[in-house]
Amino acid sequence: MKKFSALLALLLLGAGTLAGGIENEGVFGAAFAGVSTDASHRIVNQVGPLADFAVPKALAARAEKRTLQEGESSPLKADLVLDDGTVTNLSPVEVSWTAPGDAVAIENHLATAVKVSGRMSVSLQASAHGMSATFFIRLKPGEDPSAATAGLPPALSGSADLGQGGWLHSPWFGNFFRGNENWLHHGSHGWLFTVPGQGNSMWMWNPHQRWLWTSPSIYPHLYRNKDGSWLYFVAYGPTLRFYYNQTTNAYEQALP
Numbered sequence: 240m241k242k243f244s245a246l247l248a249l250l251l252l253g254a255g256t257l258a259g260g261i262e263n264e265g266v267f268g269a270a271f272a273g274v275s276t277d278a279s280h281r282i283v284n285q286v287g288p289l290a291d292f293a294v295p296k297a298l299a300a301r302a303e304k305r306t307l308q309e310g311e312s313s314p315l316k317a318d319l320v321l322d323d324g325t326v327t328n329l330s331p332v333e334v335s336w337t338a339p340g341d342a343v344a345i346e347n348h349l350a351t352a353v354k355v356s357g358r359m360s361v362s363l364q365a366s367a368h369g370m371s372a373t374f375f376i377r378l379k380p381g382e383d384p385s386a387a388t389a390g391l392p393p394a395l396s397g398s399a400d401l402g403q404g405g406w407l408h409s410p411w412f413g414n415f416f417r418g419n420e421n422w423l424h425h426g427s428h429g430w431l432f433t434v435p436g437q438g439n440s441m442w443m444w445n446p447h448q449r450w451l452w453t454s455p456s457i458y459p460h461l462y463r464n465k466d467g468s469w470l471y472f473v474a475y476g477p478t479l480r481f482y483y484n485q486t487t488n489a490y491e492q493a494l495p
Contacts, residue, residue, distance in 0.1 A: 336350070398415075
Protein backbone atom coordinates (compact mmCIF):
# COMPACT_ATOMS: atom_id res chain seq x y z
CA MET A 240 0.00 0.00 0.00
CA LYS A 241 2.87 2.37 0.80
CA LYS A 242 4.42 1.70 -2.62
CA PHE A 243 1.15 2.47 -4.35
CA SER A 244 0.76 5.72 -2.35
CA ALA A 245 4.25 6.78 -3.26
CA LEU A 246 3.61 6.01 -6.95
CA LEU A 247 0.31 7.90 -6.81
CA ALA A 248 2.00 10.92 -5.24
CA LEU A 249 4.65 10.88 -7.93
CA LEU A 250 2.07 10.81 -10.71
CA LEU A 251 -0.01 13.56 -9.14
CA LEU A 252 2.99 15.79 -8.72
CA GLY A 253 3.81 15.08 -12.34
CA ALA A 254 7.47 15.83 -11.92
CA GLY A 255 10.50 13.67 -11.66
CA THR A 256 14.13 13.57 -12.56
CA LEU A 257 15.52 10.74 -14.64
CA ALA A 258 19.08 9.79 -15.46
CA GLY A 259 20.84 12.04 -17.93
CA GLY A 260 18.98 15.19 -16.79
CA ILE A 261 15.73 14.45 -18.64
CA GLU A 262 12.74 16.15 -17.04
CA ASN A 263 9.33 14.58 -17.39
CA GLU A 264 5.74 15.74 -16.77
CA GLY A 265 2.69 13.50 -16.67
CA VAL A 266 -0.93 13.19 -15.59
CA PHE A 267 -2.76 10.58 -13.56
CA GLY A 268 -5.85 8.80 -14.81
CA ALA A 269 -4.93 8.61 -18.52
CA ALA A 270 -2.21 7.39 -20.78
CA PHE A 271 1.05 9.23 -20.25
CA ALA A 272 1.07 12.72 -21.66
CA GLY A 273 3.71 15.37 -21.40
CA VAL A 274 6.87 16.99 -22.64
CA SER A 275 10.36 15.54 -22.19
CA THR A 276 13.60 17.41 -22.83
CA ASP A 277 17.21 16.61 -22.28
CA ALA A 278 19.48 18.78 -20.12
CA SER A 279 20.41 20.95 -23.09
CA HIS A 280 16.74 21.48 -24.05
CA ARG A 281 17.68 20.66 -27.62
CA ILE A 282 15.77 17.38 -27.75
CA VAL A 283 12.05 17.60 -27.15
CA ASN A 284 9.74 14.61 -26.91
CA GLN A 285 6.00 15.19 -26.70
CA VAL A 286 3.49 12.48 -25.89
CA GLY A 287 -0.28 12.46 -25.40
CA PRO A 288 -2.72 15.39 -25.24
CA LEU A 289 -0.22 18.24 -25.37
CA ALA A 290 -2.93 20.87 -24.92
CA ASP A 291 -2.79 20.06 -21.20
CA PHE A 292 0.80 21.31 -21.07
CA ALA A 293 1.44 23.76 -23.95
CA VAL A 294 1.45 27.36 -22.78
CA PRO A 295 0.68 30.34 -25.11
CA LYS A 296 3.91 32.20 -25.71
CA ALA A 297 3.00 34.90 -28.23
CA LEU A 298 0.25 36.18 -30.50
CA ALA A 299 0.85 36.43 -34.25
CA ALA A 300 -1.48 38.43 -36.50
CA ARG A 301 -1.66 39.32 -40.17
CA ALA A 302 -3.85 40.46 -43.04
CA GLU A 303 -4.28 38.10 -45.98
CA LYS A 304 -3.52 41.02 -48.32
CA ARG A 305 -0.47 43.04 -47.41
CA THR A 306 -1.43 45.96 -49.66
CA LEU A 307 -4.90 47.46 -49.96
CA GLN A 308 -6.14 49.92 -52.53
CA GLU A 309 -8.80 52.35 -51.39
CA GLY A 310 -12.07 50.45 -51.16
CA GLU A 311 -10.41 47.01 -50.93
CA SER A 312 -10.84 44.66 -47.96
CA SER A 313 -8.79 41.84 -46.49
CA PRO A 314 -9.63 39.15 -43.92
CA LEU A 315 -7.63 39.36 -40.70
CA LYS A 316 -6.08 36.26 -39.11
CA ALA A 317 -4.47 35.57 -35.73
CA ASP A 318 -2.63 32.58 -34.25
CA LEU A 319 -1.35 31.61 -30.83
CA VAL A 320 2.28 30.55 -30.81
CA LEU A 321 2.71 27.94 -28.07
CA ASP A 322 5.83 27.23 -26.07
CA ASP A 323 6.11 23.78 -27.62
CA GLY A 324 6.68 25.33 -31.06
CA THR A 325 3.17 24.65 -32.37
CA VAL A 326 0.69 27.22 -33.66
CA THR A 327 -3.04 27.34 -32.98
CA ASN A 328 -5.39 29.22 -35.33
CA LEU A 329 -7.77 31.42 -33.37
CA SER A 330 -11.45 31.75 -34.09
CA PRO A 331 -12.43 35.29 -35.21
CA VAL A 332 -14.60 35.70 -32.10
CA GLU A 333 -11.52 35.27 -29.89
CA VAL A 334 -9.70 38.29 -31.31
CA SER A 335 -10.31 42.01 -31.07
CA TRP A 336 -8.78 44.34 -33.65
CA THR A 337 -7.94 48.03 -33.59
CA ALA A 338 -6.56 50.46 -36.17
CA PRO A 339 -5.40 54.03 -35.55
CA GLY A 340 -6.96 56.95 -37.39
CA ASP A 341 -9.65 56.65 -40.02
CA ALA A 342 -7.69 55.26 -42.97
CA VAL A 343 -8.70 51.67 -42.17
CA ALA A 344 -12.07 50.45 -40.90
CA ILE A 345 -12.39 47.05 -39.22
CA GLU A 346 -15.70 45.21 -39.13
CA ASN A 347 -16.48 41.50 -38.93
CA HIS A 348 -12.73 40.78 -38.90
CA LEU A 349 -12.25 42.51 -42.27
CA ALA A 350 -9.89 45.45 -42.73
CA THR A 351 -11.07 47.93 -45.37
CA ALA A 352 -9.08 50.87 -46.72
CA VAL A 353 -11.58 53.74 -46.60
CA LYS A 354 -9.68 57.04 -46.55
CA VAL A 355 -6.36 56.92 -48.37
CA SER A 356 -4.78 60.24 -49.28
CA GLY A 357 -1.52 58.75 -50.50
CA ARG A 358 0.71 55.73 -50.22
CA MET A 359 1.21 54.89 -46.56
CA SER A 360 1.69 52.13 -44.01
CA VAL A 361 -0.78 51.65 -41.18
CA SER A 362 -0.30 49.61 -38.01
CA LEU A 363 -3.08 47.29 -36.87
CA GLN A 364 -3.25 45.58 -33.49
CA ALA A 365 -4.77 42.26 -32.48
CA SER A 366 -5.55 41.30 -28.87
CA ALA A 367 -6.44 37.84 -27.54
CA HIS A 368 -5.78 35.68 -24.47
CA GLY A 369 -4.12 38.57 -22.65
CA MET A 370 -1.58 39.15 -25.43
CA SER A 371 -1.32 41.61 -28.30
CA ALA A 372 0.42 41.77 -31.66
CA THR A 373 1.07 44.66 -34.02
CA PHE A 374 1.51 44.36 -37.78
CA PHE A 375 1.49 46.70 -40.76
CA ILE A 376 -0.41 46.89 -44.04
CA ARG A 377 0.33 49.18 -46.97
CA LEU A 378 -2.34 51.44 -48.45
CA LYS A 379 -2.50 53.12 -51.83
CA PRO A 380 -5.05 55.53 -53.29
CA GLY A 381 -7.76 54.24 -55.57
CA GLU A 382 -7.16 54.80 -59.25
CA ASP A 383 -9.45 57.17 -61.10
CA PRO A 384 -11.48 54.93 -63.46
CA SER A 385 -11.68 57.75 -66.00
CA ALA A 386 -7.87 57.98 -66.28
CA ALA A 387 -7.61 54.70 -68.19
CA THR A 388 -10.17 55.78 -70.80
CA ALA A 389 -9.31 59.47 -71.09
CA GLY A 390 -8.96 60.42 -74.77
CA LEU A 391 -10.79 57.35 -76.08
CA PRO A 392 -13.95 57.75 -78.15
CA PRO A 393 -17.05 58.09 -75.94
CA ALA A 394 -18.21 54.70 -77.24
CA LEU A 395 -15.33 53.11 -75.28
CA SER A 396 -15.64 55.25 -72.15
CA GLY A 397 -17.19 52.38 -70.19
CA SER A 398 -14.12 50.19 -70.64
CA ALA A 399 -12.43 48.73 -67.57
CA ASP A 400 -8.69 48.61 -66.98
CA LEU A 401 -7.61 44.96 -66.79
CA GLY A 402 -4.45 45.87 -64.91
CA GLN A 403 -2.30 44.18 -67.54
CA GLY A 404 -0.13 46.99 -68.82
CA GLY A 405 -2.57 48.93 -70.98
CA TRP A 406 -5.22 46.29 -71.76
CA LEU A 407 -8.84 47.30 -71.29
CA HIS A 408 -12.17 45.51 -71.62
CA SER A 409 -15.21 47.04 -73.32
CA PRO A 410 -18.57 45.39 -72.54
CA TRP A 411 -19.54 45.59 -76.21
CA PHE A 412 -16.20 45.74 -78.07
CA GLY A 413 -14.15 43.19 -76.12
CA ASN A 414 -10.51 43.39 -75.06
CA PHE A 415 -8.13 45.90 -76.60
CA PHE A 416 -4.72 47.37 -75.91
CA ARG A 417 -4.41 51.12 -75.80
CA GLY A 418 -1.52 52.44 -77.84
CA ASN A 419 -0.26 55.95 -78.49
CA GLU A 420 -2.50 58.77 -79.59
CA ASN A 421 -5.74 57.33 -81.03
CA TRP A 422 -4.37 53.89 -81.80
CA LEU A 423 -5.54 50.70 -80.16
CA HIS A 424 -4.96 47.02 -80.81
CA HIS A 425 -8.09 44.89 -80.77
CA GLY A 426 -7.93 41.15 -80.15
CA SER A 427 -9.90 40.44 -83.34
CA HIS A 428 -9.54 43.54 -85.53
CA GLY A 429 -5.82 44.22 -85.06
CA TRP A 430 -4.48 47.77 -84.99
CA LEU A 431 -7.13 50.45 -85.37
CA PHE A 432 -7.00 54.22 -85.51
CA THR A 433 -10.15 55.47 -83.76
CA VAL A 434 -12.09 58.70 -84.09
CA PRO A 435 -15.33 59.63 -82.29
CA GLY A 436 -18.45 59.63 -84.47
CA GLN A 437 -21.78 61.29 -83.86
CA GLY A 438 -23.46 60.40 -80.61
CA ASN A 439 -22.03 57.23 -79.10
CA SER A 440 -20.57 55.90 -82.36
CA MET A 441 -16.99 55.73 -83.56
CA TRP A 442 -14.95 55.42 -86.73
CA MET A 443 -12.08 52.93 -87.01
CA TRP A 444 -9.37 52.80 -89.67
CA ASN A 445 -7.02 50.01 -90.66
CA PRO A 446 -5.01 49.48 -93.87
CA HIS A 447 -7.25 46.69 -95.21
CA GLN A 448 -10.77 47.88 -94.49
CA ARG A 449 -10.03 51.57 -94.42
CA TRP A 450 -12.78 53.37 -92.52
CA LEU A 451 -15.34 51.35 -90.57
CA TRP A 452 -18.17 52.80 -88.55
CA THR A 453 -20.02 51.17 -85.64
CA SER A 454 -21.56 51.81 -82.23
CA PRO A 455 -22.39 49.82 -79.08
CA SER A 456 -26.00 49.41 -80.16
CA ILE A 457 -25.24 47.78 -83.56
CA TYR A 458 -21.85 46.02 -83.18
CA PRO A 459 -20.81 43.50 -84.59
CA HIS A 460 -22.50 45.22 -87.55
CA LEU A 461 -20.12 47.69 -89.21
CA TYR A 462 -20.43 50.13 -92.09
CA ARG A 463 -17.50 50.21 -94.53
CA ASN A 464 -17.14 53.63 -96.03
CA LYS A 465 -14.98 52.77 -99.08
CA ASP A 466 -17.73 50.79 -100.83
CA GLY A 467 -20.82 51.61 -98.78
CA SER A 468 -21.21 48.00 -97.61
CA TRP A 469 -22.68 46.79 -94.37
CA LEU A 470 -20.60 44.06 -92.78
CA TYR A 471 -21.27 41.60 -90.00
CA PHE A 472 -18.19 40.52 -88.10
CA VAL A 473 -17.88 36.79 -87.31
CA ALA A 474 -15.05 35.19 -85.32
CA TYR A 475 -14.72 31.41 -85.27
CA GLY A 476 -11.44 31.42 -83.38
CA PRO A 477 -8.18 33.33 -82.88
CA THR A 478 -7.29 33.16 -86.59
CA LEU A 479 -10.64 32.48 -88.30
CA ARG A 480 -12.25 35.89 -88.58
CA PHE A 481 -14.61 37.01 -91.34
CA TYR A 482 -16.86 39.84 -92.42
CA TYR A 483 -20.17 38.82 -93.91
CA ASN A 484 -20.86 41.36 -96.63
CA GLN A 485 -24.60 42.00 -96.55
CA THR A 486 -24.42 43.71 -99.94
CA THR A 487 -22.77 40.85 -101.84
CA ASN A 488 -24.00 38.07 -99.51
CA ALA A 489 -20.45 36.73 -99.35
CA TYR A 490 -17.84 36.19 -96.65
CA GLU A 491 -14.64 38.19 -96.67
CA GLN A 492 -11.58 37.29 -94.63
CA ALA A 493 -10.87 39.81 -91.92
CA LEU A 494 -7.22 40.77 -92.16
CA PRO A 495 -5.72 42.61 -89.18
